Amino acid sequence: MSAVLNDGQQARTLVSLRNLNKHYGDFAAVDDISLDIQDGEFLTFLGSSGSGKSTTLSMLAGFETPSSGEILVNGASLVNVPPHKRDIGMVFQRYSLFPHLSVRDNIAFPLAIRKRSAAERDKQVDAMLKLVQLDSFAHRRPAQLSGGQQQRVAIARALVYEPRILLMDEPLGALDKKLREDLQDELRQLHRRLGITIVYVTHDQEEAMRLSQRIAIFSHGKIVGLGTGYDLYQNPPNAFVASFLGNSNFLRVKAHGNGAASFEGQPVAMRLTPGLAEGQEVLLMVRPEKALALSVEQAAREALPAGWNEVTARVGEVLFLGESQTCSVVTAGGTAMTVKALSAAGMPMQPGDTVKVRWAVADACVYTQWAESDLNKAAGAH
Amino acid sequence: MKVAINALQTPSGAAAGAKGAAMKHTPPLRERWRGSRNLLPALLFLGLFFFAPLIGLLLRGVLEPVPGLGNYEQLFANSAYARVLFNTFSVAGLVTLISVLLGFPLAWAITLVPRGWGRWLLNIVLLSMWTSLLARTYSWLVLLQASGVINKALMALGIVDAPLEMVHNLTGVVIGMSYIMIPFIVLPLQATMQAIDPMVLQAGSICGASPWNNFFKVFLPLCRSGLFSGALMVFVMSLGYYVTPALLGGAQNMMLPEFIVQQVQSFLNWGLASAAAALLIAITLVLFYFYLKLQPESPVGNSNAR
Amino acid sequence: MLLTPNAMSRRLRFGLYTTTGVIALFLLLPIVFIVLLSFGSSQWLVFPPPGWTLKWYEQFFSNAEWMEAALASLKVALLTTVFAVALGLPTAFALVRGRFPGREMLYGLFTLPMIVPLVIIAVAVYALFLKLGYTGTLFSFVVSHVIVALPFTIISIINSLKLFDQSIEDAAVICGASRLQAIVKVTFPAIRPGMIAGALFAFLVSWDEVVLSVMMASPNLQTLPVKMWTTLRQDLTPVIAVASTLLIGLSVLVMMIAAALRRRNPVSA
Numbered sequence: 001m002s003a004v005l006n007d008g009q010q011a012r013t014l015v016s017l018r019n020l021n022k023h024y025g026d027f028a029a030v031d032d033i034s035l036d037i038q039d040g041e042f043l044t045f046l047g048s049s050g051s052g053k054s055t056t057l058s059m060l061a062g063f064e065t066p067s068s069g070e071i072l073v074n075g076a077s078l079v080n081v082p083p084h085k086r087d088i089g090m091v092f093q094r095y096s097l098f099p100h101l102s103v104r105d106n107i108a109f110p111l112a113i114r115k116r117s118a119a120e121r122d123k124q125v126d127a128m129l130k131l132v133q134l135d136s137f138a139h140r141r142p143a144q145l146s147g148g149q150q151q152r153v154a155i156a157r158a159l160v161y162e163p164r165i166l167l168m169d170e171p172l173g174a175l176d177k178k179l180r181e182d183l184q185d186e187l188r189q190l191h192r193r194l195g196i197t198i199v200y201v202t203h204d205q206e207e208a209m210r211l212s213q214r215i216a217i218f219s220h221g222k223i224v225g226l227g228t229g230y231d232l233y234q235n236p237p238n239a240f241v242a243s244f245l246g247n248s249n250f251l252r253v254k255a256h257g258n259g260a261a262s263f264e265g266q267p268v269a270m271r272l273t274p275g276l277a278e279g280q281e282v283l284l285m286v287r288p289e290k291a292l293a294l295s296v297e298q299a300a301r302e303a304l305p306a307g308w309n310e311v312t313a314r315v316g317e318v319l320f321l322g323e324s325q326t327c328s329v330v331t332a333g334g335t336a337m338t339v340k341a342l343s344a345a346g347m348p349m350q351p352g353d354t355v356k357v358r359w360a361v362a363d364a365c366v367y368t369q370w371a372e373s374d375l376n377k378a379a380g381a382h
Numbered sequence: 383m384k385v386a387i388n389a390l391q392t393p394s395g396a397a398a399g400a401k402g403a404a405m406k407h408t409p410p411l412r413e414r415w416r417g418s419r420n421l422l423p424a425l426l427f428l429g430l431f432f433f434a435p436l437i438g439l440l441l442r443g444v445l446e447p448v449p450g451l452g453n454y455e456q457l458f459a460n461s462a463y464a465r466v467l468f469n470t471f472s473v474a475g476l477v478t479l480i481s482v483l484l485g486f487p488l489a490w491a492i493t494l495v496p497r498g499w500g501r502w503l504l505n506i507v508l509l510s511m512w513t514s515l516l517a518r519t520y521s522w523l524v525l526l527q528a529s530g531v532i533n534k535a536l537m538a539l540g541i542v543d544a545p546l547e548m549v550h551n552l553t554g555v556v557i558g559m560s561y562i563m564i565p566f567i568v569l570p571l572q573a574t575m576q577a578i579d580p581m582v583l584q585a586g587s588i589c590g591a592s593p594w595n596n597f598f599k600v601f602l603p604l605c606r607s608g609l610f611s612g613a614l615m616v617f618v619m620s621l622g623y624y625v626t627p628a629l630l631g632g633a634q635n636m637m638l639p640e641f642i643v644q645q646v647q648s649f650l651n652w653g654l655a656s657a658a659a660a661l662l663i664a665i666t667l668v669l670f671y672f673y674l675k676l677q678p679e680s681p682v683g684n685s686n687a688r
Numbered sequence: 689m690l691l692t693p694n695a696m697s698r699r700l701r702f703g704l705y706t707t708t709g710v711i712a713l714f715l716l717l718p719i720v721f722i723v724l725l726s727f728g729s730s731q732w733l734v735f736p737p738p739g740w741t742l743k744w745y746e747q748f749f750s751n752a753e754w755m756e757a758a759l760a761s762l763k764v765a766l767l768t769t770v771f772a773v774a775l776g777l778p779t780a781f782a783l784v785r786g787r788f789p790g791r792e793m794l795y796g797l798f799t800l801p802m803i804v805p806l807v808i809i810a811v812a813v814y815a816l817f818l819k820l821g822y823t824g825t826l827f828s829f830v831v832s833h834v835i836v837a838l839p840f841t842i843i844s845i846i847n848s849l850k851l852f853d854q855s856i857e858d859a860a861v862i863c864g865a866s867r868l869q870a871i872v873k874v875t876f877p878a879i880r881p882g883m884i885a886g887a888l889f890a891f892l893v894s895w896d897e898v899v900l901s902v903m904m905a906s907p908n909l910q911t912l913p914v915k916m917w918t919t920l921r922q923d924l925t926p927v928i929a930v931a932s933t934l935l936i937g938l939s940v941l942v943m944m945i946a947a948a949l950r951r952r953n954p955v956s957a
Binding site: 419428434490505506527530564618624642652 | 715718734896932935
């Protein structure tokens with residue numbers, strides 16, 4: 001779970017969380033988290049509410065004190081540094097602009113606190129106003145701005161004193177979908193341009209995918225998955241992550257030696273997985289878009305390619321979703337599966353038809369350990 | 383106990399292991415009482431000048447002139463004192479009833495009339511509430527006296543032959559106090575009525591309720607919490623009112639608060655005054671407890687708690 | 689349908705509005721009456737007055753005792769306001785922000801002076817100051833008034849503090865302000881309406897306070913209501929109507945300030 005950015009560039013650890021804990025009475029809001037955050041990366045904490053992602057961010061900001069553990073920045077402990085001396089920028093969920101100050105004075109606030117000269121202050125505030133394209137709104141009060149504009153002021157205020165780290169706590173949650181996507185693009189470009197380290201908290205997996213270089217998935221106070229969005233989606237480290245990110249089909253199979261198993265009595269092949277006992281229960285995970293559904297005639301026409309599996313099932317429902325179509329099926333043994341295909345590919349099935357569901361062995365992840373509750377964690381697309 | 387022990391252990395641990403990965407950072411006890419230090423000034427002030435004198439006063443009821451419950455026995459056994467208790471409760475009850483009867487239509491009208499008018503009516507209620515109590519009582523004294531405007535008007539209209547005695551007796555007290563209490567009924571009641579979704583009443587009539595049924599079966603029950611808390615508050619306040627009864631009431635028909643002051647100022651009988659005060663406080667607190675039970679929301683609950 | 693006026697039967701609506709009008713007049717009557725009387729020429733408070741005059745005002749303003757009482761009232765009310773806000777502010781912060789057990793109970797404790805009958809507070813505090821020899825001092829007036837004004841300031845500040853999003857203060861802290869700086873520069877301006885409302889309440893409570901003041905008063909120090917009270921028990925002279933009119937005028941003024949503040953800051957207060 002210690003994935004490192006290997007993009008060729010020199011990755012340097014800026015922030016280290018070491019065995020971080022936060023307990024409220026007997027409840028562990030954050031449970032022994034260890035994480036290295038690289039200098040200049042865009043890292044997202046993704047999880048449902050109560051997963052510990054916001055508490056972890058709060059500890060980074062200094063509003064919560066860890067029950068135990070260390071927070072290191074460049075190797076120096078931050079735990080006993082009060083929040084106003086941490087030199088961290090933060091953008092809050094509800095913007096949290098100062099209602100009695102104009103846009104300009106909001107952005108100038110951190111500089112005024114730091115007693116910078118008026119000339120320097122003006123220069124930097126002007127630069128920030130330009131960066132977030134709010135030059136013409138400088139003299140308005142926050143209440144006179146739209147939600148998107150308010151959020152841009154909040155970002156400018158957090159960046160104006162050039163902090164090492166920018167924390168963002170669900171900053172786009174209150175905005176509508178279209179505006180959110182625009183601001184996500186702006187934010188990504190801003191990050192690329194400034195090269196600042198951003199730690200971003202969200203419960204929206206699509207937002208996490210769009211924005212971040214790495215995603216840390218939180219559940220019950222622990223980080224259960226860490227890596228690029230691509231890796232986490234294509235090769236989820238465990239059944240929880242598979243279920244949480246996107247949609248997934250889980251098949252319970254019995255292992256028979258290395259790479260072979262039986263699903264509801266039919267033989268299937270699986271990835272080579274070391275250390276399996278004969279007859280052990282194993283979970284296969286296939287993404288709906290990686291599976292194919294063929295009518296009996298189609299299946300008879302097109303022979304099963306090498307390295308593919310095929311099971312028989314009955315169609316329950318076919319749904320048209322615009323660019324794609326889904327087909328839910330149930331196998332003879334009662335396992336429900338979903339197959340997804342681009343509409344252009346066509347899916348000429350009717351409910352009640354018998355179909356052959358095929359998938360490539362290489363596309364199915366194999367899990368030997370899982371909790372039953374992990375299997376229906378789908379957060380849904382927001 | 384566990385918390386206390388942790389608190390004893392942690393300060394030294396924090397000093398020693400500033401770099402230890404498994405160290406504890408804040409003493410849990412301090413965490414538990416976070417922010418309570420700011421209470422100290424006000425607590426000290428009230429403790430010194432409110433709670434201590436209050437307890438001191440209550441103690442005198444069982445200590446003076448001799449230790450024991452003699453004062454309480456007197457309070458209930460003496461028929462003159464029992465009369466005071468009876469006066470207090472009957473006046474408070476009557477005042478509550480009258481102010482509810484007058485306050486209800488006013489609160490209702492404020493919610494019904496167009497906004498501008500409603501605001502004016504509400505301002506009248508607020509003005510009357512925040513106008514000097516003494517000024518209003520004085521005004522009633524003048525209005526109700528034998529040669530006052532009201533008696534003159536009644537006589538001119540031929541309703542009565544001789545002036546009615548409306549001051550220096552319980553009639554005056556009831557009139558003056560009902561007048562003073564109306565705002566305390568109107569404000570909570572109006573807030574409750576304002577919060578009722580008109581759609582609910584529409585739903586009532588669509589379900590077949592006649593206007594009368596709708597009023598008694600839907601509207602009135604929805605107003606109940608505001609009505610009860612207002613009435614309870616008025617009753618409690620009436621029990622403890624001093625100024626208006628002292629000025630508009632007579633010397634024979636006293637209420638409990640006047641009785642207490644009289645015992646202290648004229649007879650220096652602190653023991654009996656204290657017993658009466660204890661009784662008044664006990665009744666007040668019990669009724670106030672019920673009042674709090676009627677309030678839906680926590681007064682200090684923070685809507686944006688972290 | 690009963691709740692919308694146009695759907696109500698005309699007779700019912702007429703009945704309700706007439707009743708309301710009468711009750712509203714009933715509420716206004718004593719106030720208007722007293723103001724008119726203060727300008728009436730009759731020594732015996734005959735109404736309608738035989739003529740109009742300002743002589744009662746002359747009597748009021750030329751009488752040293754009345755003027756001293758008015759000045760004392762102002763002094764006591766201002767001091768009470770300052771101390772009630774100074775004590776109420778940290779208390780409200782602790783009650784809203786604190787995360788300690790028994791907050792609801794403490795809230796009840798702090799509002800108790802509002803619930804306990806004034807007479808009892810007056811008698812109890814009187815006993816204390818009698819023992820200490822403080823009766824009739826400015827100190828005893830201010831202390832006893834602060835006791836009853838404190839719940840008002842605490843409640844108004846709590847109400848505006850509850851509406852204030854604490855993350856705004858956190859934002860100031862993360863921007864580099866210390867917690868105290870953040871509270872002074874960001875939180876105070878935001879809860880100012882509640883603080884002003886609390887101050888106005890405290891002022892009015894003290895300005896109009898009779899029961900405690902009568903107990904605390906001495907011949908050398910009495911407030912306007914005390915002077916009115918003692919005069920009232922002897923005769924109903926129209927000078928009291930003047931004092932009443934001035935008290936009413938101040939209440940109206942304070943209410944207008946409060947209303948103006950509400951209009952400027954519709955979110956809180």
